[in-house]
Structures are given as C-alpha cells and as structure tokens.
Amino acid sequence: MKGRANTRLSSTFQRLRRKNEAAFVPFLMAGDGGLDTTQQMLDAVVDAGADVIELGVPFSDPMADGPALQRAAERALGAGTTLPGILDLVIRFRRRCDVPIVLFGYANPFLAFGAHELAKATSDAGVDGVLCVDMPPDEADVLKQPLREYGIDMIFLLAPTSTPQRIRRVLRGAAGFVYFVSVAGVTGVKAADPESIDALVREIREQARVPVGIGFGITKPEQARAVAAMADAVVVGSEIARLVEQADETSAAVERVAAFTREMKQATRRA
Numbered sequence: 001m002k003g004r005a006n007t008r009l010s011s012t013f014q015r016l017r018r019k020n021e022a023a024f025v026p027f028l029m030a031g032d033g034g035l036d037t038t039q040q041m042l043d044a045v046v047d048a049g050a051d052v053i054e055l056g057v058p059f060s061d062p063m064a065d066g067p068a069l070q071r072a073a074e075r076a077l078g079a080g081t082t083l084p085g086i087l088d089l090v091i092r093f094r095r096r097c098d099v100p101i102v103l104f105g106y107a108n109p110f111l112a113f114g115a116h117e118l119a120k121a122t123s124d125a126g127v128d129g130v131l132c133v134d135m136p137p138d139e140a141d142v143l144k145q146p147l148r149e150y151g152i153d154m155i156f157l158l159a160p161t162s163t164p165q166r167i168r169r170v171l172r173g174a175a176g177f178v179y180f181v182s183v184a185g186v187t188g189v190k191a192a193d194p195e196s197i198d199a200l201v202r203e204i205r206e207q208a209r210v211p212v213g214i215g216f217g218i219t220k221p222e223q224a225r226a227v228a229a230m231a232d233a234v235v236v237g238s239e240i241a242r243l244v245e246q247a248d249e250t251s252a253a254v255e256r257v258a259a260f261t262r263e264m265k266q267a268t269r270r271a
Contacts, residue, residue, distance in 0.1 A: 008100040008128045009153060009176045012051055013211045013232060022228035022268040023051035025213060026261055027104060027237030029072035029244075030055050031081025035089050037250050042089075044258040046099050049265035054131070054235065055090070057083055057105030064133045072241040083113050087125040094126035102129040102155060102176070110143060119146035129153040129176040137169050144173070157181055158204065160197055167204060177211040177233060180204065182218070193217075194226035201230050221267035228268040236264060 016023055026045050030038050038055075045053060058076035062069065090101055103122065110118055110132055122130060130147055132140070137156055144154045153176030158167060160182070170178060182197055197214070205212045213233030218224055224234045240257055247253035 008098060009052065009102075012100055013177070016051060016232075020270045021051075022231060022270065023211075023213065023233035024049065024224070024261065024265040024268045025052045025054055025102075025215075025233050025235040026050050026240055026257070026264075027054040027056060027069075027215075027235060028257075029058060029069065029076050029237075029241060030086045030089065031058055031076030031079050032072045032241070032244055033075065033250055033253065034079045035081060035085055037253070039089060039092065040250065040254050041244075041257055042093050042097075044254045045261045046097055048258040048261035050099060050261055051265075052100045052102065052233065054102045054104045054237065055086065056237070057086060057103055057109055059106045059109055061108075062106060062133075066238055068238040068241040068245065071245060075245075083109055083118075084121075087121050087127070090125040090127055100128040101126065102131055102153075103127055104131045105133070107132055107135045107143075115143050116146045118143070119150040119152060122147070122152050123150035127152060129155050131155040131157070131179060133157070137173050140173075148175075153177075155179055160200060167207070171204070171208050174208060174210045177213050178204065178208055179235065180212055180214045180231070181216045182214050182227070194223065194230065198230050205231070221263055224264050224267040228270055234264065234268050 028038060028041050058073035058081050062073050130152055132143060135143060147154050155176045156170045156174060158170055158178055158180050180201055201212060211232030213235050214227045214231045215235030218227060218234060218236050219239040227234045243256040243260060244253045247256055
C-alpha cells in the first residue's frame with residue numbers, strides 16, 4: 001500500500017459501538033461562504049460532538065442534491081472553491097484534529113483532477129474516504145482501485161429501491177461505511193420515515209462487514225434518534241446548508257451549525 005493504512009473511520013465506529021452510540025455525521029459544503037468559513041465550521045462541529053465529517057466538493061450540476069445543497073454549491077463555486085483548495089483545508093485541519101473526513105462529490109471534478117492524482121492527494125491531505133454520488137460500484141474501479149492503493153475508503157450508496165443483487169454487490173466491495181439513502185429523490189426535499197426503512201436497514205446491517213449510515217431527509221432530533229436506533233451513523237446535510245443560508249453573517253452561521261450539531265449528536269446517544 002502506497003499510503004497510510006486507513007484506521008480513523010474504523011476506530012471511530014468501534015469506539016462509538018462500545019459507547020452504544022451512533023455517529024453523527026454533519027455534511028458541510030466546502031467553500032460555502034469561503035474556505036475560511038468552512039475552517040471555522042469544521043472546528044465548531046468537532047467541538048459540538050461531530051464524529052465524522054462529510055465535506056462536499058461543489059459541482060455545477062449536482063444531480064442528487066436538492067435546492068438547499070444546490071444553492072450551497074453555487075455559493076461555494078462563486079467564492080472560487082476548488083478541489084486543491086479543499087485538500088489544503090483538510091491538511092490544515094489534520095494538524096489539529098483526527099476526526100475522520102469523507103469527501104462527498106461527483107465524478108466530473110474527481111476524474112478531471114485525475115484518479116491516481118486524487119488518491120495520492122487525498123492520502124497526503126489526511127482524507128479518510130471518498131463518496132462519488134454518480135459512480136455506482138460496477139463503474140467505480142477507475143477510482144476505487146487507486147484510492148484503495150493509498151488507503152482511502154470508497155463509500156457507496158444504497159436506497160430503499162436497491163435490488164437484492166445491487167445490495168450484495170455494494171456490500172461485497174464496501175469500505176469505511178455504507179451510505180443508505182432513506183428516501184427516493186434528491187436531498188432535503190422529503191422527510192425521512194424511519195419506520196418504513198427499519199426492516200431493510202437491519203437486514204443490510206446483518207449482511208454488512210462495515211457500518212451502515214443513513215442520510216437524506218433527516219432534519220430533527222426525533223428523526224435522528226429513530227435512525228440511530230437502527231443504524232451506525234446519522235448523516236445530515238441540507239438542514240445545515242439552510243442554517244448557513246439563513247444566517248446574516250459568518251459568526252451567526254457558525255453558532256447555529258454548532259448548536260444544531262450538539263442537539264443532533266445528543267439524539268444519537270442511544271438509551
């Protein structure tokens with residue numbers, strides 16, 4: 001293996017399992033308000049209890065993102081955010097914090113950067129995983145193999161509509177964790193209904209060698225609490241983007257996101 005062995009994600013989930021907690025995973029759109037703002041957000045959510053952080057790589061055509069995250073990506077691109085700039089931000093973050101970082105983005109920016117170049121750069125920066133929304137497992141070797149060589153987990157999606165064959169294929173190649181999309185459609189539009197996915201998620205967890213996280217449509221502590229009862233991680237993005245958008249200034253945005261993170265993390269602590 002050319003890069004370091006990836007242990008931050010696995011050790012984080014092991015630690016939380018011993019404490020009977022699900023991970024809280026906030027999604028931050030890198031560069032929304034500028035990368036200096038994102039740096040403040042990273043520190044704030046860590047202090048508020050975030051266990052893993054998804055860092056969005058803004059893209060001009062984010063097909064899986066709902067309106068809130070689309071607008072966040074537009075603001076980030078308007079602020080001049082680039083993938084190299086995001087990786088520099090992770091380097092600075094790593095000097096002071098070991099909370100795992102997962103890059104969340106689309107094939108176009110990742111492949112334009114170069115698959116091998118991305119693998120080396122993410123490893124050097126201290127990224128732990130990459131989730132490429134529009135790259136299903138049967139098309140992912142171009143990115144997955146270089147990432148694996150450098151010790152970076154490639155994380156795949158499952159959904160309520162996934163066939164048994166798709167579930168088996170994803171679980172065979174799963175690394176880091178599996179991201180279960182709780183609702184059909186784009187992010188932040190429909191509310192998650194934990195009862196409707198409970199049986200399927202538990203079945204997937206029984207088969208999986210890695211943790212299972214749930215995202216899309218989770219906006220409230222009671223939803224997070226219900227999801228934490230059935231899964232290993234609770235992922236929230238659109239609600240955080242809305243909090244940022246509604247704030248009049250950076251300090252208010254940081255305070256709101258920190259308070260929301262603290263509340264949601266409390267909800268992932270199982271009784």
